Amino acid sequence: MTAVTAPAALPPLEDPGLFTRGRWAVSDTLTITRRNLLVWMRVPAYIVFTVIQPVMFTLMFRYVFGGAIQVPGVPGGYVNFLIPGIIAQTAAFATFGTAIALAQELKKGVIDRLKSMPMSRSAVLAGRLVADTARMTVTILIVLGVGYAVGFRFQNGAAPAVLMVVLAIVFGVAICLIAAFTGLAIGDEESVQAFGLIWLFPLTFLSSAFVPISSMPGWLQAFANNQPVTYVVDTMRALALGGPIQASLLKSLAWIVGIFIVFAPLAVRAYKRAG
Amino acid sequence: MTQIGAVPASSGPAILVEGLTKSFGDVHALRGIDLSVPRGTVLGVLGPNGAGKTTAVRILTTLLQPDGGQALVEGRDVVREAAAVRRLIGLSGQSAAIQEELTGRENLEIIGRLYHLAWPDARRRATELLEQFDLTEAADRAAKNYSGGMQRRLDLAASLVGRPRVLFLDEPTTGLDPRSRLGMWDIIRSLVAGGTTLLLTTQYLDEADELADEIVVIDHGLVIAAGTSEELKGRVGGDVLEFTVPDRSRLSDAVAAIASIGEGEPHADKETGVVSVGVGGRGSEALVEAVRRLDAAGAETRGLALRRPSLDDVFLALTGHAAEEDEQPNGRRRGRRKGGKKDPAQVSS
Numbered sequence A: 001m002t003a004v005t006a007p008a009a010l011p012p013l014e015d016p017g018l019f020t021r022g023r024w025a026v027s028d029t030l031t032i033t034r035r036n037l038l039v040w041m042r043v044p045a046y047i048v049f050t051v052i053q054p055v056m057f058t059l060m061f062r063y064v065f066g067g068a069i070q071v072p073g074v075p076g077g078y079v080n081f082l083i084p085g086i087i088a089q090t091a092a093f094a095t096f097g098t099a100i101a102l103a104q105e106l107k108k109g110v111i112d113r114l115k116s117m118p119m120s121r122s123a124v125l126a127g128r129l130v131a132d133t134a135r136m137t138v139t140i141l142i143v144l145g146v147g148y149a150v151g152f153r154f155q156n157g158a159a160p161a162v163l164m165v166v167l168a169i170v171f172g173v174a175i176c177l178i179a180a181f182t183g184l185a186i187g188d189e190e191s192v193q194a195f196g197l198i199w200l201f202p203l204t205f206l207s208s209a210f211v212p213i214s215s216m217p218g219w220l221q222a223f224a225n226n227q228p229v230t231y232v233v234d235t236m237r238a239l240a241l242g243g244p245i246q247a248s249l250l251k252s253l254a255w256i257v258g259i260f261i262v263f264a265p266l267a268v269r270a271y272k273r274a275g
Numbered sequence B: 001m002t003q004i005g006a007v008p009a010s011s012g013p014a015i016l017v018e019g020l021t022k023s024f025g026d027v028h029a030l031r032g033i034d035l036s037v038p039r040g041t042v043l044g045v046l047g048p049n050g051a052g053k054t055t056a057v058r059i060l061t062t063l064l065q066p067d068g069g070q071a072l073v074e075g076r077d078v079v080r081e082a083a084a085v086r087r088l089i090g091l092s093g094q095s096a097a098i099q100e101e102l103t104g105r106e107n108l109e110i111i112g113r114l115y116h117l118a119w120p121d122a123r124r125r126a127t128e129l130l131e132q133f134d135l136t137e138a139a140d141r142a143a144k145n146y147s148g149g150m151q152r153r154l155d156l157a158a159s160l161v162g163r164p165r166v167l168f169l170d171e172p173t174t175g176l177d178p179r180s181r182l183g184m185w186d187i188i189r190s191l192v193a194g195g196t197t198l199l200l201t202t203q204y205l206d207e208a209d210e211l212a213d214e215i216v217v218i219d220h221g222l223v224i225a226a227g228t229s230e231e232l233k234g235r236v237g238g239d240v241l242e243f244t245v246p247d248r249s250r251l252s253d254a255v256a257a258i259a260s261i262g263e264g265e266p267h268a269d270k271e272t273g274v275v276s277v278g279v280g281g282r283g284s285e286a287l288v289e290a291v292r293r294l295d296a297a298g299a300e301t302r303g304l305a306l307r308r309p310s311l312d313d314v315f316l317a318l319t320g321h322a323a324e325e326d327e328q329p330n331g332r333r334r335g336r337r338k339g340g341k342k343d344p345a346q347v348s349s
Helices: A018-042 A044-068 A078-093 A095-108 A110-115 A123-149 A158-186 A189-205 A218-224 A228-241 A246-273 B053-060 B082-086 B104-114 B119-132 B148-160 B178-193 B205-211 B229-236 B248-258 B283-297 B311-319 B338-342
Strands: B015-024 B027-037 B042-046 B068-073 B089-092 B166-170 B197-202 B214-219 B222-227 B239-244 B274-280 B302-307
Touching: A018 A044, A018 A095, A018 A123, A018 B104, A044 A078, A044 A095, A044 A123, A078 A095, A078 A123, A078 A158, A078 A189, A078 A228, A095 A110, A095 A123, A095 A158, A095 A189, A110 A123, A123 A158, A123 A246, A158 A189, A158 A228, A158 A246, A189 A228, A228 A246, B015 B053, B027 B042, B027 B053, B027 B068, B027 B197, B027 B214, B027 B222, B042 B053, B042 B205, B053 B068, B053 B166, B053 B197, B089 B148, B104 B119, B104 B148, B119 B148, B148 B166, B148 B178, B178 B197, B178 B205, B197 B205, B205 B311, B214 B229, B214 B311, B222 B229, B222 B311, B229 B311, B239 B283, B248 B274, B248 B283, B274 B283, B274 B311, B283 B302
Parallel strands: B042 B197, B042 B214, B089 B166, B166 B197
Antiparallel strands: B015 B027, B015 B068, B214 B222, B239 B274, B239 B302
8 A cells, every 4th residue: 555645736725716717617517417417327216216207107197097087179189288297297306316316415425525625616506407407308308209109299380399398497497496405405315305295296286287277176276277387387288289378488487487596595505504 | 835825834733723613503512622733643533422523523624614713724714715725635524425326436536527637637546546445446336335444445535536635534434343444544544654634533542542643532512631642541540450240230339349449430331341440550459459359249250450541541531421421412414423332442442
């Protein structure tokens, strides 16, 4: 075993300057992104959650429940109604991974280690978001592919179809911020997972994602009609299939912007305090 | 060399702490501690769980802001010049802060990239460290398949990627089996031989004894003693008489029998049945007396002997309780530290 000689290759201690710090912020974010994606590909459970689960949901609703659900006036029938909903739900559920991964890193001391290093302070969160957005995009495209295989067809042209996917991703990133905040604030994997189920399950299922809201009891309609997942799903459906879009689009964007404004600072603050 | 920071390499201690305080709500984790660690030396910070060791390390490594006092690492203020401090230090915490899904090599390469080494340099540094820490064979296996000792070695290697001048090891052997522990000690000794300044926290007295040039004992957020291991042992004054009572029900009888021959109260460990008492300079006299009295009391004992005081005895003399008996809240949320309590090395020495 050779002894370590300490100071030789030490970088200078002066402030590296704005330009260098900016460059480091980008390269550090990419390094963390790469690391997170590598981890994701190595853990079979993550693949199951992000790929197999949404695919099973798609098949189940298409072939098991779908036959019993009436969607009058939807061109192409239930499968066309379903796929935008499933994609929105997939985007929302993908954020479980964000919360769990951050909680794990916190608990294991990985975040402590990274914070004690001269790397960019923003890169851990930024890299997490970039990696999870990439992961979410892959998942969405897979679900879309499965949707196509089981009969889904865009009815409204290519540009709105692309916009639908973009909206789903932007919505997912907003939920990611909430998940990042909860993951860092709670800091325990199992609690984070349980907490995620408590709010994400009702939010996605008590919406227009899987069934027409008009089929729900009145008291439930009041909630389902006025919550963000419904707005986002209605907008995505209008983009995919055509039909009136303006009202739901504006409400979706308002919610998404609102979530960014509230939860981006909260997540950053939770990261700074974490440990 | 003078261009590396404003502080010339020879002036001042590597770590200087004055009047450091930190509270978490009602828990006063640090109540004004002072430390000074000369360059190239090892300071052992010794104390039970919850004494404030980890809080001190977290402040010195810029992870936590102190409430009061000052802390300098290589002359840099850990609050005002945190970014500079981060370029000077390495940290290895109580659990292995590695990404278990990645290989050892990937872990180190990524850390190297985050120290802004170019890819080829990050690769070279990883290879170098893997070799140094005897992980070359396991380099391309996922770290989750490593043994506990290997994971800790990888974690330590990760803390060295940036070639730190000052290294902080927070309980580096907690939870390790005795063999891995000895291996870790060898590694730590070789680091110190290379000139790195080291601050090491531990609950294990033998560890501080083995590795540290200077030891400070922290209890309830205060430094209650400081000095070399020999100086601290001198505090106990003279020899220690020790024996084991195999029949635990006779433990109190045995303690009563020898109560008046020691210089202080005898200490009895109910779990192991080990009784110890400081006997000052009257070693052999006390030994004979003890044999007679224990015999008269009819208490069967084993391994009755005189020995030089260990740091355990010092800790007992200073705090009135053994190092591993304390159960204070720790002021932090991580909960992974119970593992080390049954470590056999703690009972020995």
